Amino acid sequence: DGGITQSPKYLFRKEGQNVTLSCEQNLNHDAMYWYRQDPGQGLRLIYYSQIVNDFQKGDIAEGYSVSREKKESFPLTVTSAQKNPTAFYLCASSLTGREQYFGPGTRLTVT
Amino acid sequence: AQSVTQLGSHVSVSEGALVLLRCNYSSSVPPYLFWYVQYPNQGLQLLLKYTTGATLVKGINGFEAEFKKSETSFHLTKPSAHMSDAAEYFCAVYMDSNYQLIWGAGTKLIIKP
Numbered sequence: 001d002g003g004i005t006q007s008p009k010y011l012f013r014k015e016g017q018n019v020t021l022s023c024e025q026n027l028n029h030d031a032m033y034w035y036r037q038d039p040g041q042g043l044r045l046i047y048y049s050q051i052v053n054d055f056q057k058g059d060i061a062e063g064y065s066v067s068r069e070k071k072e073s074f075p076l077t078v079t080s081a082q083k084n085p086t087a088f089y090l091c092a093s094s095l096t097g098r099e100q101y102f103g104p105g106t107r108l109t110v111t
Numbered sequence: 112a113q114s115v116t117q118l119g120s121h122v123s124v125s126e127g128a129l130v131l132l133r134c135n136y137s138s139s140v141p142p143y144l145f146w147y148v149q150y151p152n153q154g155l156q157l158l159l160k161y162t163t164g165a166t167l168v169k170g171i172n173g174f175e176a177e178f179k180k181s182e183t184s185f186h187l188t189k190p191s192a193h194m195s196d197a198a199e200y201f202c203a204v205y206m207d208s209n210y211q212l213i214w215g216a217g218t219k220l221i222i223k224p
Contacts, residue, residue, distance in 0.1 A: 006154075043201070097211075098205040102154035
């Protein structure tokens, strides 16, 4: 089955720790995206990548980092510099940059 | 700046009633248009899309949407609401070649028994 996987579904961390969220796709899509979702705020773009070894900042990149070493993988690191990291994180991929397909999401809680 | 407006953060309808979720975008160029649905604690699922051609687009779960260029609108409808339609719905627009979608704020659809 082709699709996007995000792991884990739920993640708990202590404040001050970096944490890496996994995103893998087997759709052979070139473009991948990370969004953050907070209650009542819709989707906000963190980073996106159009091709391997290249990525661009989205609207809220501060406190986050990414890498794109393989076409299939686009991990997101939430650093200790992110002031309010508790949120629902969604990964997506796209063949054309238009229609995007989403993973199931990771809910990160930092206390 | 390009924008997408979804009218109403919450819409409540009775089971069996018409569902109408509104989406307007700002652009002078015909865009690509999408509706996505999100159930609680899940990712987004593509409901339907408009690219070119027929302006009335049919999607999954009995939903459809009509692209009206003169009104810059892409409203989502379903003739008869079902309890399983309760979810949040997002309208999104792709207008240029920057590989990004512009998202509406979302509308939470509540179905009353």
